[in-house]
Amino acid sequence: MNDNLQVQLARNPAGVPVPEDFTVVTAARPQPAAGEVLCQTLYLSLDPYMRSQIAGRHLSGAVAPGEVMRGETVSRVVESRHPGFAAxxxxxxxxxxxxYSxxxxxxxxxVDEAIQPVSYALSVLGMPGLTAYAGLIWQAEPRAGDVVVIPAAIGGVGATAGQLAKIHGCRVIGIAGSDEKCRYAVxxxxxxxxxxxxxxxxxxRLDQLCPQGIDIFFDLVGGEILQLASQRLAVGARVILCGLMAEYNSNTRAAGPEPGLWIKARARVHGLVVYDFEPRRAEFINACLPYVRDGRLQMRxxxxxxxxxxxxxxxxxxxxxxxxxxLVKIAEEG
Amino acid sequence: MNDNLQVQLARNPAGVPVPEDFTVVTAARPQPAAGEVLCQTLYLSLDPYMRSQIAGRHLSGAVAPGEVMRGETVSRVVESRHPGFAAxxxxxxxxxxxxYSxxxxxxxxxVDEAIQPVSYALSVLGMPGLTAYAGLIWQAEPRAGDVVVIPAAIGGVGATAGQLAKIHGCRVIGIAGSDEKCRYAVxxxxxxxxxxxxxxxxxxRLDQLCPQGIDIFFDLVGGEILQLASQRLAVGARVILCGLMAEYNSNTRAAGPEPGLWIKARARVHGLVVYDFEPRRAEFINACLPYVRDGRLQMRxxxxxxxxxxxxxxxxxxxxxxxxxxLVKIAEEG
Incomplete structure (x- = not known):
């Protein structure tokens, strides 16, 4: 059957991507070989790291023009030729x-049946959630009363990190790109x-909101905001370097803050790549499912x-x- | 008695300090009040951080023109008006x-009597040694086989860190400013x-000597060398930010490496200020005295x-x- 709708990269975007950088095509539905499993996509996750992939510089590898865009999905098994999975x-x-894939x-x-809605397996209980949990809980080790600053405050990672920080008794300051987003954050x-x-x-505003300095800066953006935050760290601060939203659409790479700022704060800085924490995903889900159920952890x-x-x-x-x-909803769950 | 020789700051140096930035004067020998102790200086430690003090920007405070230069000393009690100390x-x-002070x-x-020569209380078993121990052992947590790179390889901190890294089974690459220093390091x-x-x-040379990347970079210099090292970190690297030798003589502050380099390496970066580790000095001395005694830890x-x-x-x-x-030797020990 020629019913596999695909989005391919048409060309490497210059700057902010436009829809013309992509092509929608129809291909043959793939056939599973022995030991393989055919899946139908229910939800596709769209994430900023994809901008790096199509520029050819992400850790996970490049997507070249003519190739199908990569991305994490929640899918339903349609046909299984492996004993571990069933339609x-x-x-x-x-x-x-x-x-189809x-x-x-x-x-x-x-996907753990306890994860409801199932799309949460791609957001608050998925990779963005794991990223937030690894950075905030395992790396930054928040203490009650810590002042936590999160740029990209309401994205998948930021929203999870912000709510987790509140659950751990922190004071949490977000940075976002519109009044509507700021209202939603608060x-x-x-x-x-x-x-x-x-x-x-x-x-x-940081001076006003964090007069004693920033204890945890969960960086998702880099650039000027990382610099401003680094100038305002409290002694013993933790900085999680997790994303570079400010640069995904650009070919230049901004230098980082002067090392003296981090020496002065005795900062502990962690580079975070979520794949490293895959072995601890169950631990993260076990910790966060109760918060999702009691409403303390939600995701728009x-x-x-x-x-x-x-x-x-x-x-x-x-x-x-x-x-x-x-997210993109591609097929009905039922 | 007017026998207290002092060195005062004459003026804030421009760039690399010259002897004319200082004045040698003679002052009255100070008198201890009740509860105080008069000390005669035996050895004075000269350290790069003093360059920041006389520029007015060190954490420990500024030295202004007309003031006596500050510094750590090993001294002998001449007169004690406190029961805890005796001449x-x-x-x-x-x-x-x-x-005199x-x-x-x-x-x-x-000073622990086991510390011999007594000047070691200002070097390998003193603040430079504690700095090296805190950064390398407590923060970077070296493992056997780690590749450790140390600029300012033979200074007080670097020489201690380099020898400690060898004791812990690491491969240790130094960077120094002359062939003579390099020969001494090796x-x-x-x-x-x-x-x-x-x-x-x-x-x-780093590419050649560290083909698998750098596991620990003990930064004492900042600037270009920090950038070059950050581009060559192995996954899981630790970077200790401890000094900025490249900038002490300058008024400008270079930006740091692009954060993406540290994300890619999943680096853990620590800002190090030795004063924070003062409570653990005895632990450090107990660990290092045996190395000094058996010759594995030495200090020119x-x-x-x-x-x-x-x-x-x-x-x-x-x-x-x-x-x-x-160091400066100011009076005989005996």
Missing amino acids: GDTVRCFGGWQS VHGAGELYR DELGYDACINRRTEDIAA EDIAAGLAAAPVAFCRLMRGENLGKA | GDTVRCFGGWQS VHGAGELYR DELGYDACINRRTEDIAA EDIAAGLAAAPVAFCRLMRGENLGKA
């Missing part, structure tokens, strides 16, 4: 931007305050309808216009 | 660049190799004779011309 199973895998059993992870996610990075003086999802909508949704994400974790 | 005791204190008992630390301190930063291509000392020689010795230190820990 109807719900799995997490890197199905990519397409309706074929995988070896080692590439599939069963009203829904429980941030103590949120700075609009487009309309407010970030330095002055910004869900585009249908695979053909993915390019536009991704471009919105890269312009910072999404509100919540960016 | 003849050997102590460590911040006596400064002068022959008066202190409250809380500012004096008895022949006497046991470095596996040492790069002459003035005559060799540091990047090419570059000892100037007499307080009047201190300005010239300090300027040599700041030009990188000393060979070993810079």
Whole structure:
């Protein structure tokens, strides 16, 4: 059957991606060989790291023009030629931007039935959640009363980190790109305050909101905000280097803060790559499921309808216009 | 008695200090009040951090023109008006660049008699040693086989860190400013190799000597060498930010490496200020005394004779011309 809708990279984007950088094509539905499993994509996760992949510089490798875009998905097993899986199973895998994908059993992870809605396996209880948990809990080790600053406050990683920090008794300051996002951060996610990075003086607001300095800076953006935060660290601060949103659309790489700022603060700085924490995913889910169930940990999802909508949704994400974790719904669960 | 020779700061140096930035004066010998102790300086430690003090920007505070230069000393108690000390005791204190100083008992630390020569209380078993131990052992946590790179390889901190790294089974690469220093690092301190930063291509040599990347970079210099090392970190690397030798003579502050380099390496970066580890000094001395006794930990000392020689010795230190820990011998021990 020629029913495998795919999104391919048409060309390497210059600057902020536009929908014309992608092509929607129809390909033959792939056939599983012995030992393989055919999956139908239910939800596709759209993430900022994809901007690096299509520029050819992400740790996980490049996507070249003419190739199908990669991405993590929640998928349903349609046909299994491996004894470990059966038709109807719900799995997490890197199905990519397409309706159907074929995988070896080692590439599939069963989604815990306790994860509801199932899309949470791609957001608060998925890779963004694991990223937030690894950085905030395992690396930064928050203490009650710590002042935590999170740029990209309401994205998948930021929203999870912000709520986890509140659960751990921290004072949490967000930075986001619109008044609407800031209101959402404070009203829904429980941030103590949120700075609009487009309309407010970030330095002055940080001085006002963090008079004793910043204990934990969970960096998702790099650039100027990392510099401003590094100038305001409290002694004993922890800095988690996790993302470079400020640079994903650019070919230049900004230098980092002067080392003297980190010496002065006796900062402990961690480079975070979420793949390293894959072996601890169950530990993370066990810790966070109760918070999801009692409502202390939630995730607004910004869900585009249908695979053909993915390019536009991704471009919105890269312009910072999404509100919540960016996902694409590709097929019905039931 | 008007026999207290002192070195005062004459003016804030521009760039590399010159002897004319200092003045040698004679002042009255200070008198201890009740509860105080009069000390005679035996050895004065000269350290790069003093360059920051006389520029007015060190954590420990500024030295202004007309003030006596500060510094750590090994001193002998001449007269005690505190029951805890008696004439003849050997102590460590911040006596400064002068022959005599008066202190409250809380500012004096008895020098362990096991520390021989007594000048080691200012070098390998003193603050430089504690700095090296805290950074290498407590922060970087070396494992056998780790590749450790140490710029300023034969200074007080670097020489101690290099020898400790060898004791812990690491492969240790130094960077130093002359062939003579490099030979000393390899022949006497046991470095596996040492790069002459003035005559060799540091990047090419690091590539050659560390083909699997750098596991621990003990930074004492900042600037270009920090950048080159950050580009070559192994996954799981630790970076100790401890000094900024490249900038002490300058008013500008270089930016740090791009954060992406540290993310890629999953680096753990520690800002190190030795004062924080003062409570653990005894633990450090207990660990290192056996190494000093069995010869695995040694320290060449570059000892100037007499307080009047201190300005010239300090300027040599700041030009990188000393060979070993810079000290000034001010009075005989016996």
